[in-house]
Amino acid sequence: xxxxxxxxxxxxxxxxxxxxxxxxxxxxxxxxxxxxxxxxxxxxxxxxxxxxxxxxxxxxxxxxxxxxxxxxxxxxxxxxxxxxxxxxxxxxxxxxxxxxxxxxxxxxxxxxxxxxxxxxxxxxxxxxxxxxxxxxxxxxxxxxxxxxxxxxxxxxxxxxxxxxxxxxxxxxxxxxxxxxxxxxxxxxxxxxxxxxxxxxxxxxxxxxxxxxxxxxxxxxxxxxxxxxxxxxxxxxxxxxxxxxxxxxxxxxxxxxxxxxxxxxxxxxxxxx
Amino acid sequence: xxxxxxxxxxxxxxxxxxxxxxxxxxxxxxxxxxxxxxxxxxxxxxxxxxxxxxxxxxxxxxxxxxxxxxxxxxxxxxxxxxxxxxxxxxxxxxxxxxxxxxxxxxxxxxxxxxxxxxxxxxxxxxxxxxxxxxxxxxxxxxxxxxxxxxxxxxxxxxxxxxxxxxxxxxxxxxxxxxxxxxxxxxxxxxxxxxxxxxxxxxxxxxxxxxxxxxxxxxxxxxxxxxxxxxxxxxxxxxxxxxxxxxxxxxxxxxxxxxxxxxxxxxxxxxxx
Numbered sequence: 208x209x210x211x212x213x214x215x216x217x218x219x220x221x222x223x224x225x226x227x228x229x230x231x232x233x234x235x236x237x238x239x240x241x242x243x244x245x246x247x248x249x250x251x252x253x254x255x256x257x258x259x260x261x262x263x264x265x266x267x268x269x270x271x272x273x274x275x276x277x278x279x280x281x282x283x284x285x286x287x288x289x290x291x292x293x294x295x296x297x298x299x300x301x302x303x304x305x306x307x308x309x310x311x312x313x314x315x316x317x318x319x320x321x322x323x324x325x326x327x328x329x330x331x332x333x334x335x336x337x338x339x340x341x342x343x344x345x346x347x348x349x350x351x352x353x354x355x356x357x358x359x360x361x362x363x364x365x366x367x368x369x370x371x372x373x374x375x376x377x378x379x380x381x382x383x384x385x386x387x388x389x390x391x392x393x394x395x396x397x398x399x400x401x402x403x404x405x406x407x408x409x410x411x412x413x414x415x416x417x418x419x420x421x422x423x424x425x426x427x428x429x430x431x432x433x434x435x436x437x438x439x440x441x442x443x444x445x446x447x448x449x450x451x452x453x454x455x456x457x458x459x460x461x462x463x464x465x466x467x468x469x470x471x472x473x474x475x476x477x478x479x
Numbered sequence: 480x481x482x483x484x485x486x487x488x489x490x491x492x493x494x495x496x497x498x499x500x501x502x503x504x505x506x507x508x509x510x511x512x513x514x515x516x517x518x519x520x521x522x523x524x525x526x527x528x529x530x531x532x533x534x535x536x537x538x539x540x541x542x543x544x545x546x547x548x549x550x551x552x553x554x555x556x557x558x559x560x561x562x563x564x565x566x567x568x569x570x571x572x573x574x575x576x577x578x579x580x581x582x583x584x585x586x587x588x589x590x591x592x593x594x595x596x597x598x599x600x601x602x603x604x605x606x607x608x609x610x611x612x613x614x615x616x617x618x619x620x621x622x623x624x625x626x627x628x629x630x631x632x633x634x635x636x637x638x639x640x641x642x643x644x645x646x647x648x649x650x651x652x653x654x655x656x657x658x659x660x661x662x663x664x665x666x667x668x669x670x671x672x673x674x675x676x677x678x679x680x681x682x683x684x685x686x687x688x689x690x691x692x693x694x695x696x697x698x699x700x701x702x703x704x705x706x707x708x709x710x711x712x713x714x715x716x717x718x719x720x721x722x723x724x725x726x727x728x729x730x731x732x733x734x735x736x737x738x739x740x741x742x743x744x745x746x747x748x749x750x751x
Contacts (some may be wrong), residue, residue: 210582224626225623227624227680228654229628229632229646229649230623230624230628232631232632232635233623233627233628233631236624237623259598278720280588284584284585286589287561289559289560289561289574289579289580289581289584290584306562307561309561309562309631309634310631310634312484312556312561312562313556313627313630313631314627314631315588315626316552316553316556316587316588316591316621316626316627317621317622317623317625317627318620319588319592319621320591320617320619320620320622320625320627321618321622322615322618322625323595323614323615323617323618324614324615324618324619324622325557325614325618326614327611327614327615328615328618329616330611333609333612334607335606335607335608336607338607338611339599339602339607339610339611339614341596342598342599342611342614343596343599343600344593345592345595345596345731346592346593346594346595346596346597346599347592347596348592348598349588349589349592350589350593351497351502351506351509351589351592351593351665352498352499352502353503353589353592353594355505355585355586355588355721356501356502356505356589357590357742358585359504359505359581359582359585359586360501360504362582363504377501381501390657438611446620463675
């Protein structure tokens with residue numbers, strides 16, 4: 208797993224370079240956020256899925272980079288004063304604090320479009336039909352039924368008195384699980400997985416996405432009040448159950464699923 | 480030309496619909512800006528180019544829609560208070576005035592990603608290799624060497640004492656001409672045009688992009704001071720020369736180039 212993370216860092220570093228002085232500033236701000244660390248969960252899910260179906264790591268590299276670019280874009284835009292207004296991320300100033308809101312918005316836009324261009328330009332060794340499908344999956348994961356739609360409903364639900372469980376689950380599914388689902392499915396599609404295989408990957412990814420969100424909520428509860436330990440215990444059981452469901456979806460693949468099973472555990476443990 | 484514009488309006492209207500109540504708000508804000516009128520120059524360039532090379536209009540429809548989505552995204556984000564801070568566009572409130580900065584940012588993000596998903600999902604009747612190339616062209620047109628990069632340099636040049644002609648031309652090339660170039664090249668690629676054909680299309684598009692910008696500057700000059708009529712006259716001659724150069728690049732295609740020649744004239748006339 209550590210090996211894949213190091214590979215991902217190298218790929219991200221190589222993916223964005225300024226070739227003319229006029230783009231130095233925008234590329235600098237894009238690189239600042241893209242190379243700011245993180246667990247690189249989405250590229251690792253993509254690699255693990257493609258290997259599970261016997262695909263080549265090389266063919267999945269551009270998609271892995273694109274997934275992290277999309278994730279980074281969503282962080283840059285979410286941190287803006289007009290959204291969550293966060294000054295710090297992982298202990299470092301957020302993009303707009305260093306480069307201004309205007310450059311941060313445009314760096315996010317450029318990152319999003321570059322993610323698609325990167326996959327279209329760099330993917331080698333697989334039929335073009337699969338590349339088109341991967342680009343469709345990536346596009347869907349950010350749209351109204353993806354990151355952006357989930358974030359809009361989240362923003363509009365804040366401070367509302369009675370937000371139902373259905374709405375919360377919808378938000379988590381699209382704000383968090385959609386891109387995890389895209390990561391696993393892109394890996395599977397590039398390897399030529401069948402529709403049945405892809406459906407199992409979707410189930411796995413949606414479950415770990417919800418488990419991740421529940422784990423995140425546990426952290427919030429624990430850090431806000433020690434007395435709420437009981438709630439945390441109950442949530443932990445839910446997260447565990449979701450991870451078990453995720454793993455069950457991959458049972459048909461036996462040993463080949465090991466990396467994805469490991470990532471499922473990693474995802475709920477990562478915040479602690 | 481009017482027929483193509485009406486067709487484009489119908490395609491845009493059909494391209495974005497909310498399918499679940501949770502996406503009603505984001506889709507409403509996306510539709511508000513996408514269907515707010517405009518000359519639809521980019522879809523028309525795409526259709527004209529594909530027809531010049533004998534391609535089918537049907538195959539180019541998703542790309543035509545995507546080009547207008549990308550253009551609309553750039554308008555929504557450019558109008559934000561963190562950027563140009565415009566409250567009105569074509570006499571109507573801008574997206575963030577109606578929906579808030581947060582929703583406007585996310586509507587733009589969703590529109591940008593949807594543009595790629597739409598091409599990947601809906602393009603029919605051409606080899607997948609061409610669809611991949613179109614998606615690469617679209618991605619490049621928004622990135623650091625495209626709309627976003629041009630806009631960053633423009634913002635950073637504002638109020639600077641000595642901005643050289645080179646810098647201004649770079650800004651116009653990427654902020655305006657890049658997406659026009661993408662429009663013509665997507666149409667050409669979908670029709671199976673050769674590399675030589677595509678290179679001619681690039682020349683045509685870059686020239687009309689610069690002509691458009693010069694025409695835009697003329698309008699600014701005319702509206703700001705009647706005394707500057709002489710400068711306007713000189714600029715008009717430059718715009719005319721650029722349009723002539725654009726047309727010359729398409730000379731090898733004779734009569735088949737007529738729609739693109741007409742669009743070249745239309746582009747410098749459109750503001751008056």
